[in-house]
Amino acid sequence: MEIQLWREILSPYDLAVKELVVKFEHLILEYRNQGLYSPIEQVTGRVKTIASILDKAQKKNVMVHEIEEKITDIAGVRIICQFVEDIQKVVEIIRQRTDMEIVSERDYINHMKDSGYRSYHIIVWYEVQTTKGSRKIHVEIQIRTLAMNFWSTIEHSLQYKYKMNIPDHVRDKLTNVANAIISLDNEMSSVRSEIMDAQISSQIHTSLVADILNNIQNLYRVTNKREVQKIQDEFYRIYELDDIDQLRRFGRELDVIAEGYRAQSIADEE
Numbered sequence: 001m002e003i004q005l006w007r008e009i010l011s012p013y014d015l016a017v018k019e020l021v022v023k024f025e026h027l028i029l030e031y032r033n034q035g036l037y038s039p040i041e042q043v044t045g046r047v048k049t050i051a052s053i054l055d056k057a058q059k060k061n062v063m064v065h066e067i068e069e070k071i072t073d074i075a076g077v078r079i080i081c082q083f084v085e086d087i088q089k090v091v092e093i094i095r096q097r098t099d100m101e102i103v104s105e106r107d108y109i110n111h112m113k114d115s116g117y118r119s120y121h122i123i124v125w126y127e128v129q130t131t132k133g134s135r136k137i138h139v140e141i142q143i144r145t146l147a148m149n150f151w152s153t154i155e156h157s158l159q160y161k162y163k164m165n166i167p168d169h170v171r172d173k174l175t176n177v178a179n180a181i182i183s184l185d186n187e188m189s190s191v192r193s194e195i196m197d198a199q200i201s202s203q204i205h206t207s208l209v210a211d212i213l214n215n216i217q218n219l220y221r222v223t224n225k226r227e228v229q230k231i232q233d234e235f236y237r238i239y240e241l242d243d244i245d246q247l248r249r250f251g252r253e254l255d256v257i258a259e260g261y262r263a264q265s266i267a268d269e270e
Ligand code: 0O2
Pocket: 048, 052, 056, 073, 106, 113, 115, 116, 117, 121, 151, 152, 153, 155, 156
């Protein structure tokens, strides 16, 4: 098949990957903006290379005209979680969505592959709009922890280096590391709630400080410099106390002050 034709075929897959990455990244933002823990840590996506599609087609005895029907991971989205427990939460989120329809699920977390590979795979139908109308295509969503991702990335590059024939001594080491990763994920799960609390507090602190600074910056436009300078000095004083409750109280008081100035400046304009 000509390269130009491949480009045309792969274009909706590229669009699907881009759209889905934006959608999942936005979910992370939504959680964080609400001061909630996000079960999704990172999202990446890729369209399979032509060489990799052809290799897979050959391996699975798929004819070129059957590729789009039978190779279901041309578009791939990878969702990385911090903890094993988050994986099931992400699976639930995907099951509830109305913009994708689940075709199949594979649980390589509870059923680890012989290679040591662990991940949760969901194949979905996803619709994209193109100049030629709407197209429903397959997308493979892989969900795994940071630790599982570390293992599979290393193993994937070794598969490439050894052309799928990884020597036994390297394979043995990979199996040991896969077991170590299971222990690591279990250990992390045992401190999950502490880590989640710490991360949420840090997010709340960051967004509180951002809101306060934003308010102070806006005040420069509506009131005199000396007044704002006083507010800013008070902010630095409270910030140094490292007390989230005091910072919250200051934030609320500043909201009231800012609202007052805003109302006054609207009245002055009228
Ligand atoms: P790439 O380069 O990542 O695109 P099957 O239906 O079982 O005959 P299929 O369709 O490969 O085989 O499904 P499966 O097993 O669910 O694997 C899909 C993808 O999962 C693979 O795509 C890999 O990305 C990943 N994967 C599966 N097994 C392993 C493994 O043992 N090690 C690593 N590192 N990744 C794995 P591709 O096309 O193989 O590769």
